[in-house]
Amino acid sequence: MGINFKNLFTSQKTKSKMGDYQNLDHIDGVAISTVSANLYNNTRDDLVMFYFRDGANYATVYTQSKIVSENIKWNINQKNEKVFSLLINTRNANAFTGLKGYQSMQKLAELISSELSQKQKEDDNNPDLITPSQILFGCTGTIGEVFPLEKIKNKIPDLINQIKYTQNKYIWTKAALGIMTTDTKPKLAMAECNIGSTKVKIYGIAKGSGMIQPNMATTLCYVFTDAKISNEILKKLLIKNISNTFNAISCDGDTSTNDMVTIFSTNKASNTKINSINDKKLIEFDKSLNEVLLNLAKRVVADGEGASKFITINVNNCLSESDAKKIAFSISNSALVKTAFAGEDPNWGRVIMAIGKSDVDFDPSKLSLRFGNNKIIVNGKLNEKYDENLLKEYMKNYSLDIHVDIITGKKNFTVYTMDFTKKYVEINADYRS
Template identity: 80%
Template sequence: MGINFKNLFSSQKNKSTMGDYQNLDHIDGVAISTVSANLYSNSRDDLVIFYFRDGANHASAYTQSTIVSENIKWNKNQRNEKVYSLVVNTRNANAFTGVKGYQSMQKLAELISLKLTEKQKEDDNNPITILSEQILFGCTGTIGETFPYEKIKKNIPKLLDQIKYTQNKFIWTKAALGMMTTDTKPKLAMEECFIGSSKVKIYGIAKGSGMIQPNMATTLCYIFTDAKIPNDILKKLLLKNISNTFNAITCDSDTSTNDMVSIFATNKANNQKINSISDKKIFDFDKSLNQVLLNLAKRVVADGEGASKFITINVKNCHSEKDARTIGFSIANSPLVKTAIAGEDPNWGRIVMAIGKSGIEIDLTKLSIKFGEHKIVANGKLIEKYDESIVGDYMKNYAIEIEVELGIGKKSFTTYTMDFTKKYIEINADYRS
């Protein structure tokens, strides 16, 4: 698949910066390759490998769906401190494929580990033997179709032959493109920060456009850092920071069988030892990781299937964050709210409806609602000077912000979503056509 960078790096949305891409360059300890395994009917890239030549510490958060893909089962069964590769395919979810789907992961891991061990002997002065248990997988695509093991197996040698040990923006973009399904654009983000006096990088790529509502994790998201951080602290950092990022987004309220957010640390930065998640040396890293995850999560929402609006819902002054989250998702997942926003209709009554159906106890006399800077409801009543034409003009913006204030506590939560358009129906009606 050819890449038109002029179009790719320009925003497709009015007044949106979601089409802007940062200059991800080289990160020590990560090698990348992408190829077409002909999983689609065209020659687009659909198979990606990330190779950690000296191994990487790692942590993951997976879907909490009771039906999970076979690659997630494989990943959860591996207990190694370090991994040496992550392989991602698109077009096929390897979900509801049973024993054969799991065996495909096992056989591919054996092949990849063997080939990477050979590569170690070719490229390294002190080669090691890489085990099949040190290979992880990400799969995305259609549920219930036979996993294309033979096609992927056939292309593993080519994938490994084309591994690039030095990265640039083009290579990272190709990797992000190689994971896409109904996405219209790749999703990349980066931050640089310090652990003590050591400068470290945090790079991230993600895919996701539909079947998006988090439940511990959402879509496919992979974070890479050259920091030296042990697995247990990586896990705590990841779980902490997906709470208000990937666990704060929804496109259509559906949780995938394949959701996976992972972080890989190559230990190349040689920073001071981190002893706990509360270590002051890691404060900057913690903050920067959150920024990368939030950047990617917002990009997933902005690229939601058929989306024409990016919607931020701030629910404030609740008894608990859980209450604020529940109300936020009640609004964000309401088809009536989403279609009203798609139609640029300031139908604030649908916000009231969504708050009421959430089941959260409120004091109506303290309820306030705003669209952008425009106050609509105050103290549980429509304001006297409400002018729908002014709010209607606001609804023409690409970025819409809704604020709900309950006035009964100090806890808040922000949820991100998109609207529902006719295009959403067309994409999902024709998904397998």
């Protein structure tokens, strides 16, 4: 079946195009392949491989859950400066699978490195010998089920034979589709910028729809650049830009065992050497990376399981960013707030409740609250001109903006979230059916 780009990149409920930043084409040093290993007992793509012909620098942030998947354990244990491949499978999280799950990663790494080393001999005059430790994995799906090693192993030769050295929007979209689970649409983003006088590209794909709550990370996200940047600086850039992007979203308040956000640098651009994250030549790249990560993070929220609303929660004028963050997540993770938004009920009292339970010290007499331009609480009191009918009309919008002013300082934080609908319950009640 062909991909209908119009349907994929246009949201009917928002009546707005989702295609900004999505005209991804070719990026030097990255090759892509997708196949079906029949993990869903159908022919949908469920295995995605990224191959870096000359290797790639990389940096990753992982989930802070105390229970992590076996693929993350594998990735953390590999200490190479460069990697040559990333393999992502869906349907199975390879989490709580013990030694067998970890050994599956090792066996796949041995097979992939051997096959790619052979491909190097066929395609390159100066082939590299790729080792198992230069292979990374991403897994997503059900926790606790036996990892389908044989199904995946049997498809590795096909996956490598179908590697495409030149990409286009169709190939990137297939990759984004191939890593989806309960997502309803692929998530892609891109930016182009300069490092000094050299033009570079930043491309990214992500998946995520449920089990979304930060504490790094909050989903699977893979970003690729042709810039020449060291692992150390990539790591600093990623950590810096995760804070207000993938660590600023929540769908349901649950942190996955498998979360990871990785950036790969193929070093194919001819930019001058970057010696520090404070190098002025990185200013544009830093901004563009944040743009790509925020774009993808927002797409995760917009595609949250059963979501009918995209909600932005702005908490302003706090003593610390930590205080602002606590209040914002207290609101975004409240089931009572989320269900009120789903029902388009202007029950602002639930937001007040969520602010109060956040364990942040503030003076309620200075609190202000508004939904969009509708002022509800001003200096701790109900606005004399408050009109609930106007608020009811506002609640019918798809995008809702909540503004909270605490007035204890000058620090702010913004969280992006969604509502809880009956569809959310249906999706998660039937998740393994």
